[in-house]
Amino acid sequence: MKDLKSELLIGAEVHIELTTKSKMFCGCPADHFGKDPNTQTCPVCLGLPGALPVPNQRAIEDTLKIGLALKCEINQRSHFDRKQYFYPDLSKGYQISQYDQPFCHDGFVILDSGKKIRIERVHLEEDTGKLQHDTLPPLPVIPSEVEGSISERVSLIDFNRSGVPLVEIVSYPDLSSSDEAKEYLKKIHNLVRELKVSDADMEKGQMRLEPTVNLKITDGKGDHYTPLVELKNINSFSFAAAAINYEAKRQLEEWQKTGIEKSKSNKATRGYDSQKKVTFPQRQKEEAKDYRYFPEPDIPPLHFSSEYLKKIKESLPKLPEEIKRELTDLGIDAKYAEIIHKDKVMLSLIQTYKSDPEIKINNLANLLVNKKIDPSTDIKKSYLSLNRSGETDETKIKEIIEQVLKANPAAVADYRKGKTNALGFLVGQVMRQTKGEVDPKTANTLLALELSKL
Amino acid sequence: MTKAIHHYTAIELLAELKAKRLTVLEVSKHYLQRIEKYNPVLNVYLSINQNLLEEAQAADEEIKRGSGKPLLGLLIAVKDNFLTKGLPTTASSLILKDYYPPYESTVTKKLLDAGAIILGKTNMDAWAHGSSTESSQYGPTLNPWDLSRLSGGSSGGSAAAISAQLAPIAIGSETSGSIRQPAAWCGVTGFKPSYGRVSRYGVISMASSTDSPGPITRDIADAALITSIIAGQDRYDATSSPKPVDKYLDLLTKKDLKGMKIGLVKEYLLSSMKVEVKSLIQNAAEKFKELGAQVEEISLMDPKYAIGVYTVIQRSEVSSNLARFDGIRYGNGRELFGDEAKRRIMLGTFTLSAGYYDAYYKKAMAVRTKIINEFENTFKTYDAIIGAVSPGPAQKVGATKNEPMFGEMEDVLINPTSLSGLTGVSTPCGFVDGLPIGLQITGNQFEETKILNIAKVYQDSTDFIKYPDQFN
Numbered sequence: 001m002k003d004l005k006s007e008l009l010i011g012a013e014v015h016i017e018l019t020t021k022s023k024m025f026c027g028c029p030a031d032h033f034g035k036d037p038n039t040q041t042c043p044v045c046l047g048l049p050g051a052l053p054v055p056n057q058r059a060i061e062d063t064l065k066i067g068l069a070l071k072c073e074i075n076q077r078s079h080f081d082r083k084q085y086f087y088p089d090l091s092k093g094y095q096i097s098q099y100d101q102p103f104c105h106d107g108f109v110i111l112d113s114g115k116k117i118r119i120e121r122v123h124l125e126e127d128t129g130k131l132q133h134d135t136l137p138p139l140p141v142i143p144s145e146v147e148g149s150i151s152e153r154v155s156l157i158d159f160n161r162s163g164v165p166l167v168e169i170v171s172y173p174d175l176s177s178s179d180e181a182k183e184y185l186k187k188i189h190n191l192v193r194e195l196k197v198s199d200a201d202m203e204k205g206q207m208r209l210e211p212t213v214n215l216k217i218t219d220g221k222g223d224h225y226t227p228l229v230e231l232k233n234i235n236s237f238s239f240a241a242a243a244i245n246y247e248a249k250r251q252l253e254e255w256q257k258t259g260i261e262k263s264k265s266n267k268a269t270r271g272y273d274s275q276k277k278v279t280f281p282q283r284q285k286e287e288a289k290d291y292r293y294f295p296e297p298d299i300p301p302l303h304f305s306s307e308y309l310k311k312i313k314e315s316l317p318k319l320p321e322e323i324k325r326e327l328t329d330l331g332i333d334a335k336y337a338e339i340i341h342k343d344k345v346m347l348s349l350i351q352t353y354k355s356d357p358e359i360k361i362n363n364l365a366n367l368l369v370n371k372k373i374d375p376s377t378d379i380k381k382s383y384l385s386l387n388r389s390g391e392t393d394e395t396k397i398k399e400i401i402e403q404v405l406k407a408n409p410a411a412v413a414d415y416r417k418g419k420t421n422a423l424g425f426l427v428g429q430v431m432r433q434t435k436g437e438v439d440p441k442t443a444n445t446l447l448a449l450e451l452s453k454l
Numbered sequence: 455m456t457k458a459i460h461h462y463t464a465i466e467l468l469a470e471l472k473a474k475r476l477t478v479l480e481v482s483k484h485y486l487q488r489i490e491k492y493n494p495v496l497n498v499y500l501s502i503n504q505n506l507l508e509e510a511q512a513a514d515e516e517i518k519r520g521s522g523k524p525l526l527g528l529l530i531a532v533k534d535n536f537l538t539k540g541l542p543t544t545a546s547s548l549i550l551k552d553y554y555p556p557y558e559s560t561v562t563k564k565l566l567d568a569g570a571i572i573l574g575k576t577n578m579d580a581w582a583h584g585s586s587t588e589s590s591q592y593g594p595t596l597n598p599w600d601l602s603r604l605s606g607g608s609s610g611g612s613a614a615a616i617s618a619q620l621a622p623i624a625i626g627s628e629t630s631g632s633i634r635q636p637a638a639w640c641g642v643t644g645f646k647p648s649y650g651r652v653s654r655y656g657v658i659s660m661a662s663s664t665d666s667p668g669p670i671t672r673d674i675a676d677a678a679l680i681t682s683i684i685a686g687q688d689r690y691d692a693t694s695s696p697k698p699v700d701k702y703l704d705l706l707t708k709k710d711l712k713g714m715k716i717g718l719v720k721e722y723l724l725s726s727m728k729v730e731v732k733s734l735i736q737n738a739a740e741k742f743k744e745l746g747a748q749v750e751e752i753s754l755m756d757p758k759y760a761i762g763v764y765t766v767i768q769r770s771e772v773s774s775n776l777a778r779f780d781g782i783r784y785g786n787g788r789e790l791f792g793d794e795a796k797r798r799i800m801l802g803t804f805t806l807s808a809g810y811y812d813a814y815y816k817k818a819m820a821v822r823t824k825i826i827n828e829f830e831n832t833f834k835t836y837d838a839i840i841g842a843v844s845p846g847p848a849q850k851v852g853a854t855k856n857e858p859m860f861g862e863m864e865d866v867l868i869n870p871t872s873l874s875g876l877t878g879v880s881t882p883c884g885f886v887d888g889l890p891i892g893l894q895i896t897g898n899q900f901e902e903t904k905i906l907n908i909a910k911v912y913q914d915s916t917d918f919i920k921y922p923d924q925f926n
Binding site for chain 2 (some may be wrong): 043044047048049050051052053054055082084086088091092093094157290292293294297298299300
């Protein structure tokens with residue numbers, strides 16, 4: 001067991017409820033949260049005989065926005081499909097979804113580390129109703145007619161949510177840690193909010209996370225894959241991370257105990273108990289569940305012209321990830337970009353001075369982030385006065401640090417032996433060389449960094 | 455002899471009402487009496503509008519006030535798969551026994567808005583599955599021409615209502631043959647508009663990709679009048695066409711068929727067909743020539759392929775469309791599905807199953823495209839094609855027993871045109887053994903005006919529209 005290596009493979013399925021005015025295929029309001037049961041229904045979302053779905057143009061456009069923002073390719077010819085299964089909250093006996101031609105496919109999200117997480121597909125479907133298992137209070141009865149009165153256990157169906165537009169974003173299993181999964185999910189969350197297509201409030205079920213987790217275990221005999229587990233009913237990023245970590249441990253132990261590997265038939269669904277901090281088995285997925293998909297005959301196939309898609313693309317707001325990338329492309333450190341991209345004032349200042357030959361943009365970023373410059377004053381004047389000799393330029397400081405380290409080998413040796421007060425001496429040397437124009441904190445940090453590289 | 459009320463066409467009746475020579479109340483009472491007398495014999499109606507007389511009186515008041523509603527006071531029999539508020543809608547199934555819909559179908563709403571009054575709901579094959587009305591879970595509708603025979607289907611009740619003169623106008627729906635075949639068997643006029651021409655909203659879905667509502671009437675002019683009211687884009691039906699609707703009745707102006715090119719489809723004169731039926735079709739072709747048309751024998755794909763395609767696609771859609779009757783809602787359990795519905799659900803479920811989808815559904819769709827393309831090409835040259843509606847006259851009661859493909863065999867000549875969404879008429883073209891035979895005149899999608907005109911010219915120059923003596 002010594003040479004056992006295990007690697008997490010995580011794919012994420014995210015469901016996003018769109019905040020359109022009306023539902024996906026009818027005119028009922030889509031905002032169902034907290035509404036009295038079955039007050040927002042009509043023949044269409046109740047699946048009454050003869051009722052027909054008419055697709056919501058806005059929801060389709062919102063889905064395309066998400067897909068384009070995720071750099072997906074768009075199926076210009078697409079259609080809806082019927083996904084058929086029986087469940088009491090499914091009013092028609094099938095869900096209108098998309099199967100072989102999702103609106104969007106093959107996109108990606110880039111994590112801060114630069115790692116690319118591939119998106120398999122983004123498609124549009126309708127939400128289902130909601131089951132409510134309840135015990136009804138005893139009905140008032142006339143004693144002579146009924147002996148005693150018993151409360152009744154019932155399952156009720158609320159169709160307010162039936163037909164609410166739901167976007168499903170499916171990633172490939174490219175995430176390899178709970179941290180990566182958390183970051184990915186947060187990025188999706190930010191993205192849909194930024195696009196203003198969903199509030200993605202997880203408490204209200206507007207964003208639902210379903211990570212699929214398994215392990216690739218490598219031992220002397222080769223690679224082993226543990227059975228896939230789909231985690232359901234997770235309503236926070238932290239719980240998602242915790243559930244994934246729990247699964248990693250559980251699956252490894254399970255494999256060590258049983259040796260069971262992934263097969264077509266043993267995908268399982270587990271829920272997460274945030275109190276006990278454990279995952280627990282839910283229904284076992286039926287063997288290769290057959291949804292008998294076929295093209296929805298009630299809705300004609302859709303065609304998106306290149307022009308239409310171009311218009312949508314142009315209408316997209318600049319996304320935070322892009323803004324950040326633009327900042328780092330200008331030469332601004334990632335740590336500054338992280339702060340600046342969220343701040344409108346700083347952002348506009350960077351825009352204003354990015355091509356000013358007298359201003360080194362990363363320095364300005366540094367000054368802004370560290371509040372050395374008051375944005376309400378004359379920026380250029382302040383910048384120039386603070387950068388009289390340019391000593392606060394980090395590269396210059398680094399040069400000075402190198403000189404100081406070279407000139408004081410004894411102090412360096414002391415520091416590496418563990419004498420931390422040697423660092424204080426070296427900071428003093430740097431301060432002297434820069435004539436006090438660098439702040440001691442920066443000098444301290446940078447010195448420590450350089451020392452660690454030695 | 456003065457003309458009896460039930461001898462009037464809808465157009466004539468509307469004129470009588472407008473001129474106040476008749477009242478809606480009189481007409482209503484007359485039809486109620488006839489229904490009371492003959493419905494127990496024929497089983498045409500499943501339910502009768504209980505408010506008919508009040509609604510008739512209200513219509514009379516409105517006529518007095520001088521309303522401009524085009525169908526004011528016209529009584530209409532409606533097939534029982536159209537949702538009608540306040541009137542039970544069962545689709546002749548036990549699952550929907552006593553089902554009172556909370557909303558109105560677009561077709562009936564348009565008719566009601568135009569001033570029409572629903573007389574009652576007519577029998578049909580349960581869920582519109584069949585061509586006999588024998589699969590109705592409320593008993594078959596008998597053929598007014600011969601009570602030992604079936605009325606055809608699935609709109610058998612609507613066709614028999616016109617043939618037995620138990621309504622001036624009837625509404626049916628066709629997935630494949632369900633308007634034209636019963637019209638042919640009952641010797642009346644059936645008109646199937648193109649797929650997408652008339653809204654399907656509120657019609658209990660059978661096969662979503664071919665369902666087309668349409669009228670069954672005494673003649674073509676009535677069909678044109680009704681179609682001009684019910685046709686048009688519907689914001690509740692995404693498959694309804696935005697094409698503007700012609701004023702079909704006003705455009706029935708042709709007096710002959712000069713300049714028309716008609717195709718007589720060779721393959722549709724089946725070898726299994728009775729010689730007498732074939733010769734009636736040949737006679738019709740001769741008539742068309744007399745009327746100035748150029749008639750040519752043409753060749754199309756053997757209709758047997760369409761049977762396979764239609765069966766797979768229709769069963770697949772049926773299995774899906776009936777899934778909503780899951781035993782949780784509507785008060786009745788799934789065990790109440792009849793044999794035909796169960797067969798169709800099973801076959802459709804099979805053809806959509808993983809591993810079989812490609813071999814059945816997908817292949818059927820590919821062949822369907824071929825059939826559509828073939829018709830497209832045909833209609834580049836020809837204005838219409840003609841042939842028999844059904845291989846023979848009405849069959850005997852009990853004929854569907856042990857014949858799960860009964861409907862498909864009876865509709866073999868209609869299947870390809872339905873799969874392609876074409877428009878077509880069934881019009882009487884003669885009798886065999888005292889039973890009426892129907893001629894189909896079929897045209898390209900959205901060429902309703904042309905097809906109605908051709909059929910009108912044919913009807914005006916022939917004398918095949920008759921009513922059985924027993925109900926005259």
